[in-house]
Amino acid sequence: MNTEATSGYGPLSHLKVLDLTQFLSGPYATQLLGDMGADVVKIEAPDGDMTRRLPPHFVGTQSAYYLSVNRNKKSLTVDMKTAAGLALVRKLAQVSDVVVENFRPGILEKLGISYEDIKAVRPGLVWCSISGFGQAGPYKNRPAYDMIVQAMSGGMSITGPTEGPSVRSGIPLGDIAAGMYGVIGILAALADRDRSGKGKHVDISMLDCQVAMLSYQAAYYLNSGNVPERQGRGHDSIPTYRTFTCGDAADIVVTANTERMWSSLCDVLSCAELSTDSRFADNKRRYINREALWRILEDAFLTKSAQEWVDLMLAAEVPAAVVNTLDRSLTDPQVIHRNMVLELAGPNGEKLRVAGNPIKFANEDEVNHRYPPLLGGDSLSVLSDWLGMNAGDVNELRCDSAFGPNGR
Template sequence: MDSGKTGPLSGVRVLDLTQFLSGPFGTQILGDLGAEIVKIEPPGGELARGVPPHFVEGDSAYYLAVNRNKKSVVIDLKTEKGAELVRELATHFDVLVENNRPGVMERLGLGDAELRARNPRLVYCSISGFGQTGPDRDLPAYDMIVQAMSGGMSLTGESGRAPVRAGIPIGDLAAGMYGAMGILAALVERQTSGEGRFVDVSMLDAQIAMLCYQGAYYLLSGEVPEPQGRGHDSIPTYRAFECGDGVSLVVTANTERMWADLCKAVGLPHLVHDPRFKDSATRLVNKVALWEILEARFRDEPAQSWLDSLNAASIPAALVKTVDKALNASQVAHRDMVVELRSRAGSHVRVPGNPIKFDDPGHAEASYPPHLGEHTNVVLGEYVGLDADALRTLQNQGVVRQFVPGMPSPGVKSR
């Protein structure tokens, strides 16, 4: 089906059987890169459509944030006719993505083995809380669960205080990104092997991978990392400082040259010769004393004044912005990182955009997230060959559903 989109993945067809954040975020990445994404939803719609508090045309902002550049097809997978429709669709697609608990797709007759027996070129990606193997594989999971279980929450917040959830849903988003990467790797391999792959992505695994050097520190030393608070546990001049106007300023003076320049820029050149701070190792040992000196100095002037001074000295620094200021920044606008989507009914929605930029971006405009069942008839007609009578019969049986203008979205009920 010609979607009119351009991009490196133009021509790649993806069946998206995911909901909430992890899967939809990953498939949206593929859609932004030009793939055709067909989202399969239950008759009541995926649950993210009803997440409060913000709604447009009955769909939540939560849903709108991760479902652009997709088509919606409503199929009741709990019926044998519905499951068979997906089996038939999968023979025409390159990728299938799902984020149910392990075993759910097999019980529906839609597991990897069955679908790849029909279509050996299919790349089948399963995103779950804990993966398809292991003692925890059957446990339920959400973003905060894997943040907690990975140790990530123990690193977030101030020492002596309760652990803090990361402000962005990194447990979901990281799994979606790793899922997209796994799919792309399998598609590249398929060019030479001629066969698809099963891609198993665990939300917990993704968080463990993102422990990065914190995990390596523990594995090498046996020392358990502490909460990071406002800074870095290895570089004391990599930290947020509160300035005289109450605004926080992040300073990342992480080389000897930057340390010397920082001392000059804040009017404390004598610190360079202080034996407590002569090199990175001694500064780390005496970090509390150093923080007290710098914090007192930064409180002498407003944040913007300090930012100007540090920028002039080529010391990396930034104001801690609220979300509204970040999204309205000139750099963000220049990079087209806020995307405006327009619905057929005339609604305008702005959402964060795709950070992957190419030298030739193409000319296709991002499409508004689909209404529930907006593309049911056209997709099933194109790929399964169903005519109007067959579609009408399936709709009367409750197997499929086609959106019609004026039909309320399931999100309306949740407000």
């Protein structure tokens, strides 16, 4: 586990990123950039990103929610409602390579800062806006959160028990996907800047991202007119791509997707008659007769424990896995080997454990990860490094209330 608290190298270590985001989608995007070495400065209101205080789980005085998406950043508190604070953010944007914000469209313009204004001074700037519905369209001014776009995209309508209510994904796909697509857009804009010298305004809509992720479900509907239904325990095309409950009451996932895998599954289950049953001769017929097939398979899987079945199927090269709870997945030897659980040392000796960065570069060490910043804890160093300010300059900003009433 990585316990270092330093940074300074990585493929994006030459980039300055100004982070004007809060909650999840934007902070997730900027954390990914920081994980790859970018110098990320998080601008926070004087009372901080509200997720710092979000219950119920805390490490010390900081919410685990905040800590999970803000490593590898520095914090600078700025009151953008003051003239001095707004001017300071504008100066920082003018020396940035990337600005990321997740305000509703028009909010920053009302405060007095916009991509068009900064671009006039910094034509190579890449500005990424993440919002619920993007910078254009009839819904652009609506507020949105993860569950809103999961619902509006149709994704929730195909998630959950077939006879039950629509169910939100257990992970915040609306936020996480927007953050990931935001990073893809930023990196594409930076690549184009290398050729043209010009930046871009990357416009990310959380709803767009969820619609894009519908993938083949969207294609099914758009080309057939048939509205997909809730998926329940399995897949709407492959009947042997499904969860089953085993004799120890634990669930497993079986993904016998090919004819070879189907034959091997029949052998593992000691159900050779299944492979010769005309009702199940190929995937099309297995799909037509799936209810009968599931009854047979459900009874068979009740005869052994989940791990016993998984071991047998893997030995026969049938992909299978136990449905893990998080206490098992986050201690799994494969997860640990890939450094997907990080341990970071805090400023007061506290230890923070979080999910790691899945982007690995062969034969290269990962960036050494920095503990999420204390509120306003990097003000002097940021203003010195980015703007060449000294202590006197910073004190003048403090007197002008640029950092808010607490003067951080």
